[in-house]
Amino acid sequence: MASYDGLFKFLGLTDWCSGGDQGSGPMSMAALLAQTKGGSEEAGSFWSMPLPSLDNLHAACAAFPQTRDLTLGLERAFLSARDVLRVVLDPLTQPLSWMLREMIWLMTATPWFIMLPLLLALTWLVSRSWSVVGLVAAALVTLAFVDHYTEAMQTLAIIFVCAFICVLFGVPIGIAMSRSDRLQRIMTPILDMLQTLPAFVYLIPLIFLFSVTEPKLYGIAIILYAIVPVIRLTDLGIRLVDRDVIEAADAFGMTKRQKLFGVQIPLALPNIMAGVNQTIMMSLAMVVIASLVSAPGLGVLVLRGIRNLELGVGLVAGFGIVLLAIILDRVTKASLARLDASKSSRRGA
Amino acid sequence: MTMEKPVKISIRHLYKIFGDNPKAALADVLAGMSKSELLAKRQHVLGLSDINIDMRQGETTVIMGLSGSGKSTLIRHFNRLIEPTSGEVLVDGTDVLSLDEGRLRDLRRKTMSMVFQKFALLPHHTVLANAGMAQATQGVPRASWEPEAQRWLERVGLGGYGTRYPHQLSGGMQQRVGIARALTSNSGIMLMDEAFSALDPLIRTDMQDLLIELQRELHKTIIFISHDLDEALKLADHLVILKDGIVVQQGEPQHILLNPSDPYIEAFIGDINRARVLRVRSVMTDDLTSDDIAGQVNADDNLEHVLALSGGDATRRYRVMRGDKPVGTLEMAALIRALVPKRAA
8 A cells, every 4th residue: 555545546547557567576675574474554744745756746646757767767768779870880989099099008108208308398489488397397397206207198099089179069069159159059058067967977878888998988088078067168269359459350351360360369369268278177087987998097096095995006107197287277378378468458449 | 601511421310329229219209209208218318319411521520528427339330330320420421320341441540540439559569550450451561561660650749759659658548649640641530539538637738729620731520529618619610519328519619709609508608718719800800991990900819819919908800810811890999899608589
């Protein structure tokens, strides 16, 4: 005797209810407990009335599905769509696997005495600041000295590839959003979801879709997680461009193209760069979680620390990640500051 | 009188209504609904109502009104930064509203240039590149527009600033760049949207003098928006006074001063120094026969000058000259009468 028997009787739905599949499928824990207690619990006083949830309604009326049917249904739907998705997505994302594999190979196979100067040269190129170069050198040498060089290079390789792809797709999407209010309305909730979905949840459907041995599995998870800020800030940056300047561009007969590349993007660049900075930081955060699905690098050592309770290993690797975060942040911020200084800010306009 | 110059721009029955359904609201306006009624009943704002203005080649037309009078909306119709609800904007006889995108862009690049209240320079380009913006936009190679941009920068007194960025310049200097930018486009028409309103009073006077000087040389067709009556009287060949989206009065500035058509205009011109603004030519008579002449004055002298000359004697009479030719007679009594603001007819 379940709590909602009366309700269905009152509605005259008893026949419809008994038409449902009664007790097929495995027994739920609650039903099992009730059975072992022997006999039906007494149908309720008002105070012990349970929530009218799917499971409770099912107890009174078998035609109602149980909640586990819902999760099962989702799983089955996903699995049946999986083959089709795979046919489409697999070739599309294959280049990502290649890029990740090659980049990791390149950065770990190149001898350290070539790789380190190369990275420092790159730092100088984007930041033009000796103090930043010094900081990067100190951080990399520290990591190398404690034998975390290879892992650090793997992590950096993954971040370079993922951040590059984020910018490659994020900036055009941001531009499109800034030009169409409708697209912005559609994209905003999607971006909100990508940003708030717990990082682990990205991994679940991806594991079903792709083989765990494929680098693109974690590549996609990182990109989905990290692309949001660059999209948002590109959109924002272009929308924030001084309306008077845009009007002047129109009044002097600029085409849309001239306006975009000659006015809007250059003036939005500080904001876009801030988005790139955020994107790199978020890739770094995700790269640790992605080690759960075989992403190499410092994350693996952190994971080992947790799994084997090797406190020291986990802490040193974690500290290494902090070092990487600091140098990536400083380098991108320095290039942002350089951009601001040479191209002037909006103060003047 | 000099020959009337040909009409360069002609605005015909221009209406602009802001709201969700301006076409339907226009029908109501044409049927006689007032601005306040339209707002109350239909939630539409009547921005401009039946504007008719002829602007002559080589003249400066000043459109003036207080904020909210629709003057900035009006100037944006000339190059279609704002689309009208109905009406015509004829430039050299062609209706701007009939142009397709490509020809409109051509008009904006070659026929009209604009100077903005907030300068609207490109902050990421140098002053020189800003001055050359119009030609660069047309696809003229840098080597060709650079000397021209440099020449105009020198003309507005910024010859040595080409490599600076706009934010390194003061407001007045930035607006000089704005003017150089408009001049480098070599367009016959210049639209100036409250071009000097954001500047300090002294700088503003400098810029007005600069504009007058340039205009004496270049004879552009200038449409100048202003909320400052002194500025309007100083620059205007043709003055249009706008109130609530309606042209209250237009004509030669001196004529408006002496014959205000409306209590609004009266109130508007009540506070200005008439002796300094009114010219001898507006007060003189054509009579050349009278004798007892105390001296000669120029037709374009202002009344203040004549008052000083007369030493306050109200009985004198002066011969009015234009160049070497006598053109009329000025009675001091008429001059003093002109100093008293007239009631609207």
